[in-house]
Amino acid sequence: MADDGQKRDYYEVLGISKDATPDEIKKAYRMLAKKYHPDVSTEPKDVAEAKFKEISEAYEVLSDSQKRQLYDQYGHAGVDSQFSGGHFTWDDFTHGDDLNDIFGDLFGSFFGGMGGGSGRRAASPNAPHAGESLRYDIEVSLLDVLRGKEAEISIPHVSVCPDCRGTGSKGGKVHTCPTCGGRGQVQSIKRTPFGQMVSVSECPTCRGRGSSYDECCPKCRGAGRIESTVKVSIKIPAGVEDNMRLRIAGQGDAGYNGGPSGDLYVVIHVKDDKRFKRNGSDLWVEAETTYPRLVLGGSVDVTNLEGQTVNVTIPSGTQVGAVLKVSGMGLPTVNRSTRGAMYVKLGIKVPKRTSAYEKELLQKLDADAGSKKKAKLKDKLGL
Ligand SMILES: [Zn+2]
Ligand SMILES: [Zn+2]
Known part of the structure; x- marks a missing residue:
């Protein structure tokens, strides 16, 4: 019933249990990375690359306690900025035990054929999830490679609105949404020829946030995030190679509704040198x-x-x-x-020009080399 692009569970990818310790996660990752690293793997290259990407991604999330917590709570939607529109996962529907039993069957048969369209909408885009990661390209010279380089770069990115602290409410004042009681979703029961059907949709009052406010923050118009340019100091280590990436944790776009910020990736390009x-x-x-x-x-x-x-x-x-x-x-x-x-x-x-003296010397040298050759040849032929 899943989307074609649905990802495998990160714990499953690493072959560990949900309560694995950080050490166990690291161990599992290392073992798999050794097996599937495209440079050493015995698998076909595309298979190894895909596998390696999958385990790296799983490790990146599970090794970071903040991201792991979000993942545990919201599934891939909580950590994957690619699906910031609200990716459909079952975890989103585990609020309220009474609904679980029915959903197992209903979604399997009803939503399965609908390309996940309804499912996507039902998963609230306003649940906390990570901000987008950003990429910044920087050029360095060979001398920078020799000495290392510190630089301050300006990055346009999205940050948490300082006026409302990300809540979208004027002055940051919020209260629990009266319509949904803070859950962000509302359910309705429809009678259909197949029987009762429970549908869950985003709460129309708070649009999934679970909280509401009386007045919108004028600075961000309720979005909770604003465009701004930040200066980030980066340290490029000596010896860096072309296309190496520096990961600067937490310097990407601000998270949504209290989710963590994305990361900033600085991609280094080493300029060609005229001489070296x-x-x-x-x-x-x-x-x-x-x-x-x-x-x-x-x-x-x-x-x-x-x-x-x-x-x-x-x-x-x-x-x-x-x-x-x-x-x-x-x-x-x-x-x-x-x-x-x-x-x-x-x-x-x-030399393009030579003096008469140089010419004379060179001519002598040449004649000499010629006669030596002749002598050698005579020797060989026994003349
Ligand atoms: Zn609500
Ligand atoms: Zn604001």
Whole structure:
């Protein structure tokens, strides 16, 4: 009878009982995460990904005591902002024991074929549930990756109306709704050819809130939430990688009717650098030197990411395109202080103009190399 998109119970997903301790939840999650993580799972990739997503979501809710409480009380509707319009769950109908017995059958046969339309409406959108999570994208440079970065970002989001403290009532004064007695729902009994049918609908007086007020809050016009821009300080750790997310708990949109706020996710994008290419914690850079230095050995000056000049030794007999490694001059890894390496790929600078003297030297060198080759060949052929 459920929607096609109906989610599995989070406890069922993790294979634990409703009264599992935080430790048991963590243990179950770790075990399943090891099994289904797309990088290690033996399942087909799409199956593993879907499974992993499901267990991660279940864990995110059940490991957070506030979200777990909401979930226990209101089901998925309590914690899933995707269904903030009021998702249909059976938990919403457990107010009043007298109704439970009848509902089991009635909803199964009547509402089942209706695509959940009536069911959705019956679950009060005004029950407390979590606010939407927000996403913020930020660009950082490689130097920021090296040093870490603190930033203050402005985020337009929805917050609790300060005038009415989220109640929607002028001055925050509310009283229990006289129509529904605080339940937020009213029931009516209709006679149909199939017998009596009990239907539950949102209380028309309080529109599901369970409380009502005489005067509407002028600031939020009764919504209890207002649009505002907040400044949030974020700390981007050194070593961050492209597309890493920072989760800032509770900085998303305000919850509905006392529900918890959503989270803010800061997605980090690392800008390409003109000189350096990144490979994990290693940096690659190109440098030019001369033919004699490759032959005889010497050194080359390379500017590192910080802008310092580093003198890198070139061993004699180094080939064009050879790579020299400078340890400890790459990037850090998140939560680790060690740095990767800087790899310097050597090229040759060919002068476009040469002096007569240089020309003479080069010609000698070339003739010499030619005669050496001839001598070697003669040797080989036994001439
Ligand atoms: Zn009411
Ligand atoms: Zn207000």
